Amino acid sequence: MSAAEEVVTEAPAVEAVPKRAMTLGYGTSLVVLAALVIIPLLVKNFIIFQMTMLLIYALAVLALNILTGGSGQFSLGQSAFYAVGAYTSAILMEHAGMNYALTLPIAGIICFGFGFLFGQPALRLSGVYLALATFALATAMPQLLKLGYFEHWTGGVQGLVVTKPDAPFGLPMSQDMWLYYFTLVVSIGIYIASVNLLRSRSGRAFMAIRDNEIAASAMGVDVALYKTLAFGVSAGITGVAGGLGAIAVQFVAPDGYTIQLAISLFLGMVVGGVGWLPGSIVGSAFIIFVPNIAEGISKGLSGAVFGVLLFLVIFLVPHGARQVAIVAQQLIAKLKKN
C-alpha cells in the first residue's frame, strides 16, 4: 500500500499541468479513437469480444481512477459494485424483459446510490483502513448473492444466463460487433463526462481533498459530501461496466465477482498510472492479456510468470503507462526541436 500511496502523494509533483495531465492531447485521442473504431472491422469475432471486454474493464479501472487518482481514496471493493451492476442488468433483462440499453442507466443509478451510502460510514476511515473496509465489502458480496432470500431473482449459485442483443434496425453486423460499438459509444460518453468532471469545480474539490484534506476544508470544500460523491460516481461507473460485462459474457454468477476481480482492477489502475484517465485502457489491457501471455509461456507456472511480469512493470515504470507516455512525449518534443 505504501508504494501506491507514494504514487498518489507524489502525483501532483509529476504533473506539470495538473488539469491537462489527466487527459490526452486532441491528436493522440483521435488516433486512439480511430484505431478503436476501425480495428473491429478487420478482425475475427473473438478478437472483437476481447476488445469489448477491454473497454468494459477499462471503464471499471477508470471508475477506480476517479476515486483513487481523483479524490485519493482507496477501494478494494470495486468488484462488489461491478457485481451489483451486472446483476441489476441481468435481472432486469431476464425477469422484467427490459431492453438491455435501458438497464445500464438503472444499474448506474443503483450503484451510485449504493456507493454513496457506503461512502457515509467509510468517511471515518482513511488510507489502509478504508481499503480494508472496502475489502470486506468485496469478500461479502459473492456470498450475499448466494443467499436463499434473493435466490428467486439472482438464481443463487447457478447464476443467470443473459440473452445477447442483436443489432437493431436490421444492421448487417454480428452481435459481437454491435455490442462492441455500443460499448464503445457508452465508454466514450463516460470518458468525456469523467474528464469534464475532473476539470470542473467538483473535480477540483476532489483533488484538493486528495492533496490536503484540512486545506481543502479551510477553502470551503465540503469534505464529507465530496468524498461520498466520489464514491458514488466511481460505483456508478463501475455499475455500468458491470452491466455491460453481464451482457457481453451472457452470464452472471457469484463466482465471477470475487475479490480477485477487485484486485485485478486495482492492478489495472496502478499499471495504467494512478490519476491518469487514458491509462485505464492500458491497465485494462494488462489485466486481460498479460495472464494469457503468462499462460503461453508456462501453463504450470502461469501465476509465477504473471508475478514476474508485474514486478518488472512496477520496478521499471512505477508510475505505469503515464510514465511511458511522458517519456515518449519528451522524446518527440526533442526530435521536433532537432
Next chain:
Amino acid sequence: MLSTLRIAAISAAVVAVAATSTTAFAQKKYDTGATDTEIKVGNIMPYSGPASAYGVIGKTEEAYFKMINDQGGINGRKINFVSYDDAYSPPKAVEQVRKLVESDEVLFVFNPLGTPSNTAIQKYLNSKKVPQLFVATGATKWNDPKNFPWTMGWQPSYQSEAQIYAKWLLKEKPDAKVAILYQNDDFGKDYLKGTKDGFGAKASSAIIMEESYEVSEPSIDGHIVKIKAANPDVLLIYTTPKFGAQTIKKTAELGWKPLQIITNVSASVGSVMQPAGFDNAQGVLSAAYAKDGADPQWNDDPGMKKWIAFLDKYMPGADKTDGSIVYGYGAAQTLAKVLEMCGDDLTRANVMKQAASLKDFAPDTLLPGVKINTSPTDFAPIAQLQMQRFKGQKWELFGDIISGDVPSQ
C-alpha cells in the same frame, strides 16, 4: 393395399439406408478442426485460482492423448489437445472458449471443468452447434438433450448419488434421524435436493437438521459441535475433500459415533481418509463409480495395471492417490472411444451422435460392473454407483451396483 404400401415403404427405406451408408463409407466428412491427419480438441481447466487442484485433470488428459498419439493416433489421426486456463472464473471461461472455437478452430470442447464455467459457455456452444462434450461437473442440468443437444455430462450427477444414499437409508435404517452438513454452493445444494427427493414424503421427518458452511471457512469444527447438539444418528457429509477430512476427524475427537456417509468427491483414501486418521474413518460409508488409485485391492486389476503403466511412462512422479488422475484418464478414454466410433465422419453432428450411442463401455478406471450407456434421450453417461464401507485402510464395496438416473428438470 395396406401391405403393399408397407412393403413399398420398407423397400424405399432400405434403399435410402443403403445409399446413405455407402456414401458415408465412400467419403470422409470433416467439420472445422478435423483433417486427414489431426483432430483438434479444445479444453478449459482451472490451472490457477481457487480450484487449481483440479488442473491435474487437464494434465492427465494431455498425457493420455500423447500416449494415444505415440500409438499412432485414432484412425490414423493425431489428437491435438488445446487446453487453456480459465482460473475458475465464468467471464474468463467465455473468453477462453471463444478463443478455442473462433481462433484455434477446434472440432469440439471436451471436459471443461466447473459448474459456473460450464453454465457460462453452454448457451454459446449450443448456438454455435459446437459439442460441449463430457463436462467435468456433477450438476444434474447437463442431462438435457432436448434443450441443449450439444451438451453432455460424464460423471454421475450429485443428485443421483444423494438419492442413492437416501434410498439406502430408507431401506436399512428407516427410523434414522438425519443431519446434513453441506457446502453452501451449487455442489452442496444439489446433494441436499437429491437427498430430499430420495426421502420423498419422509424427508421432513427424517431430516432433523441442515447445516451449511462456506467454502472460504478455514475450519468447520464449530458446525460439527452444533450438529452433535441436535443428536442425530446419521450424518451426511456433503463436502469437498478438505472439509470431509475435518468432519471425520472432529466427530472422532468429540467421541461421537453417528453413521457417517461422505460424498464420492471426498471419498479419496489419500487426501481424505488418511488425513482424517484411519482409526477415525472406520465404518464411514460412501458410494463409488471409479477405482481408487491408492487402494491396494486393485493392484492386480488389468485396467488399473494399464493405468499405472500409463502413469509411469507419461506422468512420472504423479501422485497416485490423487483422484483427479483416475478421473482424467477415464474421461479421456471415453473420448478416445467416441472418436474411434466416429470413423472418418468427423463432423460435429456425428461426434454428438456417436457420444450418444455408447453401449456398455467400460473405461479401465471404472468399478467392475459400472458401464457407460448413452442414448439420444440419455445424456448422462455414468449413472451407476456402488455403496462402500471404509475398513482398515481401504474401501470395501458392498451391495449391488445401483442406478440413479435423474432426468434434468
